Amino acid sequence: CTAIIWNAKTGTKITTLKWHIKRLCSAIFNSTGDQIITTSEDKTAVVWNVETEVKITTLLGHTSAVTAATFNHLGTHIITTSVNDTTLLWDTTTYENILKIPVSDAVLNSTSTTLVGWYWEKDPLKPGLFIAPFLWDIVQGKKIELLVKFPTSHITSHIMYTAFNQAGNQVIITLPNTTAVIVNSETGDLITTLTGHTGTISYASFNKTDDKVVTTSYDRTAKIWNTKTGDLLATLHKNDATTTFDWAAFTTLENSVLTLSNDGKLELWNFSPLMIEDSQNRSSYQESDSYLDKDSDELGCCLQ
Numbered sequence: 416c417t418a419i420i421w422n423a424k425t426g427t428k429i430t431t432l433k434w435h436i437k438r439l440c441s442a443i444f445n446s447t448g449d450q451i452i453t454t455s456e457d458k459t460a461v462v463w464n465v466e467t468e469v470k471i472t473t474l475l476g477h478t479s480a481v482t483a484a485t486f487n488h489l490g491t492h493i494i495t496t497s498v499n500d501t502t503l504l505w506d507t508t509t510y511e512n513i514l515k516i517p518v519s520d521a522v523l524n525s526t527s528t529t530l531v532g533w534y535w536e537k538d539p540l541k542p543g544l545f546i547a548p549f550l551w552d553i554v555q556g557k558k559i560e561l562l563v564k565f566p567t568s569h570i571t572s573h574i575m576y577t578a579f580n581q582a583g584n585q586v587i588i589t590l591p592n593t594t595a596v597i598v599n600s601e602t603g604d605l606i607t608t609l610t611g612h613t614g615t616i617s618y619a620s621f622n623k624t625d626d627k628v629v630t631t632s633y634d635r636t637a638k639i640w641n642t643k644t645g646d647l648l649a650t651l652h653k654n655d656a657t658t659t660f661d662w663a664a665f666t667t668l669e670n671s672v673l674t675l676s677n678d679g680k681l682e683l684w685n686f687s688p689l690m691i692e693d694s695q696n697r698s699s700y701q702e703s704d705s706y707l708d709k710d711s712d713e714l715g716c717c718l719q
Contacts, residue, residue: 417432447519458477460495482496611638612638628640649686
C-alpha cells in the first residue's frame with residue numbers, strides 16, 4: 416500500500432509515500448516531475464508533492480478500484496480510470512471532477528482537448544462483443560468519431576493499450592495480433608503500422624521528441640521504433656524463458672530505456688540502432704511497478 420521514489424541512476428531509495436489502505440494499482444509523475452499521482456483498489460487517487468512528500472489532495476468519485484491515472488503534458492488535467500466504472504477528468508487547479516466519460520479506459524492528449532477511449536460494442540457480423548476506439552471532444556463533452564480510417568480488422572480487435580505522443584497529435588494503439596498502429600489523433604488517419612513482435616504488445620510509450628516509441632511484448636522483447644517510418648531501430652531481449660517485459664519508458668539519457676519485467680526487476684538499458692542482443696550495460700532495481708520522471712533522475716515505484 417505504499418509508493419517508493421528511487422534515484423534512477425544510483426538505485427537508492429529517496430522516500431516512501433504512505434496513505435492508501437488497499438493495494439496500489441499505479442503511480443506516475445507529471446511532466447515537470449514535481450507531482451506524483453497514485454491509484455489504489457481503495458477507490459481513490461492521491462496527488463503528492465514530490466519535494467515535500469506531502470499529500471496534496473485525494474480524488475474521490477470512483478465507485479470501484481482506480482486502475483490508472485495520468486497527467487496531461489501541460490499538467491492542467493488528470494484523467495483516472497476505474498474497473499467497471501466511468502473515466503473521470505479532473506482540473507488540477509481546483510482538483511474538481513469536470514467530466515465523466517462512459518468508457519472502459521482512456522488516455523488524454525497533451526492539451527486536454529481530446530482523448531482516445533474505447534468501450535465494448537456489439538459486432539453485427541460476429542457473435543459477442545468487440546472494443547471500439549474513438550476520439551472524445553473534452554470541450555464539448557461528446558464523442559467525435561470512431562477511429563475507422565485504418566483497416567477494419569484493427570478496430571474489431573481487443574485493444575491492449577493506447578498512449579498519446581508528447582505533442583498530443585498522435586496516438587499509438589496496441590492490438591492482440593502482435594501489431595501496433597500509430598494514428599493521427601485529430602483526423603483518425605493511419606500514420607504507420609509497427610510489425611515485428613511475435614507476441615501480444617502489452618505497453619507502448621513515446622520519447623520526449625516524439626520520433627521514437629518503445630513497445631513491450633509477451634514475446635520477451637522490447638522494441639524501439641521510428642514513429643514516422645515504422646522502422647525497427649533496436650530490440651531488447653530477455654534471456655529467461657519465463658520473464659517478459661511489462662513496461663518501458665525512455666529516459667533523458669540518449670539512447671536509454673528503463674524497463675520493468677514480470678519478475679519485478681527494473682533495468683536501465685543503453686541501446687544502439689539495430690541492437691538485437693541482450694544489453695550488457697544495465698542497472699537493476701527490484702520492485703513491483705515503476706514510472707520514470709523523464710525530466711529528472713527520479714523513479715517512482717509502488718509496492719503491492
